[in-house]
Amino acid sequence: MTSSSLALVPSSTRTLVRHPLVERYAPILATVLALVAIWYVAAVAMNWTLVKDGFEREETPYTVSDILAGTMDAERPLLPAPHQIAENFFDSVFGYPPLAPRSLVYHTLVTLSATLLGFVLGAVFGILLALMIVHSRVLERSLLPWIICSQMVPILALAPIFIVVLGALGLQGLLPKAIISAYLCFFPVAIGMVKGFTSPDPLQIELMRTWSATPRQVLSKLRWPAAVPFLFASLKVAITISLIGAIVAELPTGAEAGIGARLLAGSYYGQTVQLWSALVASAVLSWGLISIISLVERIVNRGMGAR
Amino acid sequence: MDQRKFRLGLLFAVAAIALAFVTPLAHGAPALLLRPGLWQAATGAGVLFALAAWYADWRGIAPGLAGAVIAAAVSLLLLRDPGIAGSAAAGFWAIVVAPWLAAAMCVTHLASLRPIRKQPRRMINIAVPLLFGATIFYLWEVAARGFGVPPVLLPSPSAAASRFLESLPTLAADFNQTFIRGVLIGYAIGCGAGLLVAILAHRFEFLGRGLLPLGNFFSALPLVGIAPIMVMWFGFDWPSKAAVVALVTFFPMLVNAIAGLSAAGHIERDLMRSYAASHRQSLAKLYLPAALPFIFNALKINATLALIGAIVAEFFGTPTQGIGFRISTEAGRMALDMVWAEIALAALAGMAFYGFVTLAERATTFWHPSYRT
Amino acid sequence: MALIEPHISFAGPAEQPPIDTAPKRLVVDAQNISLTFETADGKVDALSNVSLKVTEGEFVSFIGPSGCGKTTMLRVIADLQQPTSGSLLVNGMSAEAARLGRSYGYVFQAPALFPWRSIEKNLKLPLEIMGFSEAEQQQRAEHYLSLVNLKGFERKFPWQLSGGMQQRVSIARALSFDPALLLMDEPFGALDEIVRDHLNEQLLQLWRTMGKTVLFVTHSIPEAVFLSSRIVVMSPRPGRIIDVIDCNFPPDRSLEIRETPEFLKIAQRVRNGLRAGHSYDE
Numbered sequence: 001m002t003s004s005s006l007a008l009v010p011s012s013t014r015t016l017v018r019h020p021l022v023e024r025y026a027p028i029l030a031t032v033l034a035l036v037a038i039w040y041v042a043a044v045a046m047n048w049t050l051v052k053d054g055f056e057r058e059e060t061p062y063t064v065s066d067i068l069a070g071t072m073d074a075e076r077p078l079l080p081a082p083h084q085i086a087e088n089f090f091d092s093v094f095g096y097p098p099l100a101p102r103s104l105v106y107h108t109l110v111t112l113s114a115t116l117l118g119f120v121l122g123a124v125f126g127i128l129l130a131l132m133i134v135h136s137r138v139l140e141r142s143l144l145p146w147i148i149c150s151q152m153v154p155i156l157a158l159a160p161i162f163i164v165v166l167g168a169l170g171l172q173g174l175l176p177k178a179i180i181s182a183y184l185c186f187f188p189v190a191i192g193m194v195k196g197f198t199s200p201d202p203l204q205i206e207l208m209r210t211w212s213a214t215p216r217q218v219l220s221k222l223r224w225p226a227a228v229p230f231l232f233a234s235l236k237v238a239i240t241i242s243l244i245g246a247i248v249a250e251l252p253t254g255a256e257a258g259i260g261a262r263l264l265a266g267s268y269y270g271q272t273v274q275l276w277s278a279l280v281a282s283a284v285l286s287w288g289l290i291s292i293i294s295l296v297e298r299i300v301n302r303g304m305g306a307r
Numbered sequence: 308m309d310q311r312k313f314r315l316g317l318l319f320a321v322a323a324i325a326l327a328f329v330t331p332l333a334h335g336a337p338a339l340l341l342r343p344g345l346w347q348a349a350t351g352a353g354v355l356f357a358l359a360a361w362y363a364d365w366r367g368i369a370p371g372l373a374g375a376v377i378a379a380a381v382s383l384l385l386l387r388d389p390g391i392a393g394s395a396a397a398g399f400w401a402i403v404v405a406p407w408l409a410a411a412m413c414v415t416h417l418a419s420l421r422p423i424r425k426q427p428r429r430m431i432n433i434a435v436p437l438l439f440g441a442t443i444f445y446l447w448e449v450a451a452r453g454f455g456v457p458p459v460l461l462p463s464p465s466a467a468a469s470r471f472l473e474s475l476p477t478l479a480a481d482f483n484q485t486f487i488r489g490v491l492i493g494y495a496i497g498c499g500a501g502l503l504v505a506i507l508a509h510r511f512e513f514l515g516r517g518l519l520p521l522g523n524f525f526s527a528l529p530l531v532g533i534a535p536i537m538v539m540w541f542g543f544d545w546p547s548k549a550a551v552v553a554l555v556t557f558f559p560m561l562v563n564a565i566a567g568l569s570a571a572g573h574i575e576r577d578l579m580r581s582y583a584a585s586h587r588q589s590l591a592k593l594y595l596p597a598a599l600p601f602i603f604n605a606l607k608i609n610a611t612l613a614l615i616g617a618i619v620a621e622f623f624g625t626p627t628q629g630i631g632f633r634i635s636t637e638a639g640r641m642a643l644d645m646v647w648a649e650i651a652l653a654a655l656a657g658m659a660f661y662g663f664v665t666l667a668e669r670a671t672t673f674w675h676p677s678y679r680t
Numbered sequence: 681m682a683l684i685e686p687h688i689s690f691a692g693p694a695e696q697p698p699i700d701t702a703p704k705r706l707v708v709d710a711q712n713i714s715l716t717f718e719t720a721d722g723k724v725d726a727l728s729n730v731s732l733k734v735t736e737g738e739f740v741s742f743i744g745p746s747g748c749g750k751t752t753m754l755r756v757i758a759d760l761q762q763p764t765s766g767s768l769l770v771n772g773m774s775a776e777a778a779r780l781g782r783s784y785g786y787v788f789q790a791p792a793l794f795p796w797r798s799i800e801k802n803l804k805l806p807l808e809i810m811g812f813s814e815a816e817q818q819q820r821a822e823h824y825l826s827l828v829n830l831k832g833f834e835r836k837f838p839w840q841l842s843g844g845m846q847q848r849v850s851i852a853r854a855l856s857f858d859p860a861l862l863l864m865d866e867p868f869g870a871l872d873e874i875v876r877d878h879l880n881e882q883l884l885q886l887w888r889t890m891g892k893t894v895l896f897v898t899h900s901i902p903e904a905v906f907l908s909s910r911i912v913v914m915s916p917r918p919g920r921i922i923d924v925i926d927c928n929f930p931p932d933r934s935l936e937i938r939e940t941p942e943f944l945k946i947a948q949r950v951r952n953g954l955r956a957g958h959s960y961d962e
Contacts, residue, residue, distance in 0.1 A: 137418055145436035160646070236527070575792050
C-alpha cells in the first residue's frame with residue numbers, strides 16, 4: 001500500500017455528520033448563506049445615508065426601523081438587497097411575454113443568439129486552424145507564435161472597431177456581434193486544440209508508425225481521442241469569452257437589445273435594480289451554457305471509458 | 308522542402324519581375340523602365356531570385372530574402388506616385404507578387420530546416436514568425452494603398468504608425484490613466500486578495516471546500532458587466548476601473564492559488580509533520596514555494612484579463628482619457644487610425660506586462676520540471 | 681529525555697564509539713499495536729497485535745510483501761498515523777511527544793528534497809524549523825554532507841543529482857539534527873541494484889560510526905540480512921509479525937559476506953517465514 005492511501009485523516013473534519021452528500025454540499029451552502037448575510041448587512045450600510053437623506057428631504061418623521069426597511073426597498077439603491085434583485089429578476093422574466101422588449105428573456109435571447117453563432121464559428125475555425133498547424137510544420141513555426149502573442153493582446157478592445165467598420169459596410173445586428181464573438185473565442189480554441197492534438201505520448205505515435213498508419217488514421221484514431229479533454233476545456237473558455245464578446249459588442253453603438261444594452265440602459269438611467277437583474281441574467285446564461293458543455297463532456301467521457 | 312517547389316516558386320518570382328517591365332503599372336502612369344533607380348533595383352531583385360532558384364537549397368535563402376526586400380522596397384516606393392496609389396494595375400501587382408512568393412518560399416524552406424546546434428535553431432525559431440509577420444504587414448500596406456482602400460475602413464500600417472508617433476502625448480496620458488492607475492492598482496489588489504483568501508481557505512478546510520466551487524463559478528461569469536455598478540460606487544474616474552480589475556483578477560488567482568497550495572506532495576507534508584513544524588513554518592517553507600507555478604499561472608492569465616477589464620470598463624463611461632475611452636470615441640468619429648494606434652498601444656502594453664510576469668516566473672520557478680525538458 | 685542538544689561533537693570516521701557496559705535503554709516499546717481501517721471493500725487489519733521492543737543502537741529491519749503493515753508500523757512509531765489500540769512508547773514517551781520533541785529522523789521512499797532549495801538549503805530545512813542558529817546550521821550542513829560523501833555539491837539543485845545522490849542527501853538531512861532514532865521506509869527501493877549495493881555499504885558505515893538506532897523497512901531479503909542486527913519478518917492479512925531473527929555478523933562486514941553460508945542460512949529462514957505468512961500466495 002502506498003503511503004497516500006494510509007494518509008493522515010485531517011483532524012479538522014468534523015466526525016459528526018459523515019454522510020457524503022452533506023460533506024460535499026455543507027461548506028458551499030454555509031459559504032453562500034454567509035455571503036448573503038454579508039450582502040444584507042452591506043446593503044443596509046450602503047443605502048443608509050441615501051434613505052436617510054430621502055426622508056429628510058421630504059421632511060417626513062422617521063425612526064431607525066423606517067430607515068432599515070427603506071434600505072432594503074429603495075428605488076435607486078446603491079446596493080440592492082438580494083430579495084429586491086430576485087423580485088425584479090422574476091418580474092422581468094415572467095412578467096412579460098418572452099419576446100416583448102421589456103422582458104429579460106428577450107434580451108437574453110438576443111445576446112444568446114450572437115453568443116452561440118460566434119461560438120460555433122469560432123470553435124470550428126479554431127479547430128480547423130489547429131488541424132492545419134499540427135499537420136504543417138511551416139504553419140506551426142510561422143503562425144503559432146503569433147497566435148500565442150495574440151493571447152496577450154486585449155482583443156476585446158477591438159470590439160468597437162469591428163462594430164463601426166462592419167456597420168460602415170452595411171452589416172448590423174446579429175452578424176457583427178457574432179463575428180466579434182467568433183474572433184474572440186477562435187484563438188483559445190486553436191491553442192487548446194494544438195495542445196490537444198500534440199498531447200499523445202511519442203511512444204504512441206511510434207506505435208502507429210509501426211503499423212504504417214496514414215496521417216489521417218493517426219488523426220482519427222489517436223490525436224482526436226487524445227484531444228477530447230482539451231477540446232472541452234477550451235470550449236468552456238470559448239463560450240465564456242464568446243458571451244463577454246457579445247455583451248461588449250452591444251456597448252459601442254448603444255444597441256437597443258441584449259444584456260449589454262440592458263446594462264448600459266440601467267447605468268444611464270440609474271436603474272440599479274434593473275442593472276443587477278441583467279447581471280444575474282448574464283450569470284445564469286453563462287452558468288447554463290457551461291453546464292450544457294459539462295454535460296456533453298460527461299456523456300462523451302463515459303462513452304470513452306473514463307470513470 | 309521539396310527542391311523542385313522551391314526552385315519553381317522562385318522562378319515564378321523572376322517571371323513576375325519580368326512581367327512588371329512589360330505590363331503597365333497603372334493606367335496612364337509611366338512604365339517601370341522610365342523610372343531611374345527603380346528599374347535597376349527591380350532587375351537586381353530578379354537576378355537575386357534567379358540565383359536563389361539556381362541554388363534551390365538553404366544557400367538560396369539569403370539571396371531570396373534579399374531580393375524580396377529589394378522588390379518590396381521598389382513596390383513601396385512606387386506607391387508614392389499618386390498615379391499608382393489607388394489604381395494599381397497588373398504590372399504593379401506583379402512587383403508585389405514577386406517578393407511575396409520569394410518570401411513565402413524562403414520562409415517555408417527555413418521552417419523545414421532542422422539544424423543540430425542550439426544557436427542556429429533558436430535564430431530560426433525567432434526568424435520564421437518574424438519574417439511571416441513582416442510579410443503580412445507588407446501585404447497589408449500594399450493592399451491598403453494600392454487598392455485605395457478608404458483609410459476610414461482599413462488604414463495602412465504606415466498611416467497608423469505615423470499617427471501613433473504623432474499622438475504620443477495623448478497615448479501617454481491614456482496609458483497612464485488606464486494602465487498605471489486602473490490596471491496595475493487593480494491587479495495588485497485583486498491578486499493580493501485572491502492569494503490571501505486562498506491561504507485562509509487552505510488553513511481552514513471548511514472554508515476552502517465552500518470557496519473553491521464558488522470561485523470556479525464566479526470566474527466563469529462575465530464580470531466586466533459589473534463595471535457600471537463600480538462607476539456608481541466609485542465614480543467615473545480610475546478607481547472604478549481599478550475595482551473592476553480587482554474583481555476580475557480575484558477569482559482566477561483564488562482558484563489557482565487554492566490548487567497550488569494543495570499541490571505539495573504527500574511525502575513532503577509528512578516530512579514537515581515529522582519535524583513538528585508549525586503551520587506558519589510549513590506555509591512559508593513548503594506550501595507557498597510549491598504553489599508558485601500555479602500562482603504565476605494565475606498572474607499570467609490575470610495580466611491579460613486586467614488589461615481587458617480596464618479597457619472594457621472604460622467603454623461604460625470614463626471622464627476624458629483612457630485607452631477604452633479613446634477607442635470608443637474615436638471609433639464613433641470614424642478616426643480609425645487613432646483607434647489602431649490605441650490598439651497598438653494596448654497590444655504593446657499587454658505584451659510587455661505578460662513578458663514581465665513571465666520573466667519573474669522564470670526567475671522564481673526555475674526549478675519546475677517544465678523548464679528542464 | 682533525549683531532546684536535541686545542539687552541541688557540536690561528532691564521532692569522526694576513524695574513532696569507535698565507546699564500549700558501553702550500562703544496560704541499554706528501550707528506544708521503542710510497542711505492545712499489541714493494532715490498526716484497522718474501513719475501505720469500500722470492508723475492514724482492513726493493517727496491523728494486528730504487533731509487539732516489539734527495540735533497544736538503543738540496534739539496526740532493525742522490517743521485511744515483508746506489500747500490505748503486511750511494515751510501513752504502517754513505521755508510520756505509527758513516527759506518529760504519522762495513530763493505532764486503533766495498543767500502547768507505544770518511543771524514547772520513553774508517547775509517540776506524539778517524541779515527534780514534537782524531534783526525536784527521530786525519517787527517510788522516505790522518495791528523497792523528498794525541495795526542488796527550489798539548493799542541496800545546502802535542503803539540509804538546513806529541519807534546522808531552520810527547529811531553531812538552530814545560523815552558524816550551527818552552516819556547520820551541521822557541511823559536516824553531514826561530507827559524511828555522505830557529497831562535499832562540493834552544496835550549491836547544486838536536486839534535479840542535478842542522480843537518484844542515489846538525492847537519497848544520500850535525504851539521509852544526511854535526517855541525521856542533521858542528531859535524532860536518537862532513524863526511521864527509513866524503503867529508502868533504496870527506487871534505485872538500481874548497483875547503486876543500492878553502494879548505498880548499503882555507506883549506510884552500514886554510517887550506522888557504525890554514529891551508533892544510532894535504525895528502523896529500516898525493505899522488501900529486499902539480501903538487503904535486510906546484510907544491514908540488520910535484527911530482522912522482523914511480517915506478513916499480510918492481517919498485518920502481523922511472523923518471525924524475529926537475530927543477526928550477528930561482524931560489524932566491519934563487506935558485500936562479499938552475501939555469498940557465505942551463514943548469510944544464506946539466515947536468508948533462507950527469512951524466506952521460510954515469508955512463505956509461512958502466505959506472502960508468496962496469490
